[in-house]
Amino acid sequence: MRLAAASIIAFGLAAAPAARAAVTAPQVPAGQSKPVTAPYDTTADAHKAVDTAFARAKAEHKTVLIDFGGNWCPDCRILAGVMANPALAPWIEQHFVVVKVDVGRYDRNMDLEAKYGGAAKGVPAVIAVTPEGKILNPDDTRALADARSMSDQAVADKLAGWAPG
Template sequence: MTSRILRPVRAGRTARPRSAAPLGARLPLVAAAVFAAGLCAACGPSSGTAGSASPTTAGPSTQALAAAAPSASATTEASPSASASPSASATAQASSSPTPSRTQSGSAAPKPARTSAAPAPARVPGPGYDSSADAQKQIDAALAAAKADGRTVLLDFGANWCGNCKAADKVFAQPQTAAILGASYHLVKIDIGGNSSANSALLRKYSPSGGTYTMPVLVVVNSSGKVRTDTHATGNPSLTADGINAFLRKWAS
């Protein structure tokens, strides 16, 4: 009974022909297998060990990182925070440069104005006394010059035959003494050895103590005509370079 029931089933199953996949459906599968085999043959066997996390050949992610590296480097170079500021570099170069500073217009910065030069030394008269000179006129000119340049006036009353006057003239001609005179004094030499009453009156005006005068009489007068010292009253300094130089330095303005 059972065998009879199964037979038709088996017979039916056996009798049904197995339907193979159509040729058109199998061709893509075969082509895919051949293409995969070709890729494996072209790449060659893997040099990595079994279980390796990644093949030795750089993948797309590695290539992307390599391609991004130049742009990142360029960004770093272009970034002002990665390098010294151009303005700071220019400032450092300008501070160490020996060239003169320039204004924004490009022209050189103006130089500071020079201070006025010291006045030229005053003229120092030569030895001796000129009896024909107008002593009052010479004194007035010396006082005017003293007001203009701040020097002091030195009146030298003497005579050409006076030995002490000749000794003083030799000292006045020495370079050091002449430099002191030219820098600080206007020297006026007045002859009182002759018969000039005008010059004798000038002596009494600037040395009013009277009596017997010991020549030379040296009188220091400021620019206003006021007497500062009179050797007829105080006594002459030593008629040497040291003595006269010390006297001139003491009363220089």
């Protein structure tokens, strides 16, 4: 009987979906990031860019990171600077396919934000999505919205929670 129970438990564990392994963010020195003046391409075809990001993420086994924002937004520009920091950018490239989507003054590409769970309550709204379309942070899309008050390390640590393990 014990052998049968052990076999059932082992089978159940093997059949359970794999949990995401914890990923550790790199150490990001304070004070090195500089805001990016215009991180969002206002002329880009956002739908095509998102489709391309998903295709690449699937091929490379990465998470898609959709960054909804506007060039007028200080937190968006600061977040872009942190993500471009030489201590963090290679790590982001290793784990994510990042696509920046310009929302204008909430008058552009809002259908994409709605599709991926954004609530248009402000920017930046960063949505982490598996290549299969599962949103990894449905209740945390505005976690980086106050980038001005976050340390670079806090941003990196938040991203690590969404990285594929």
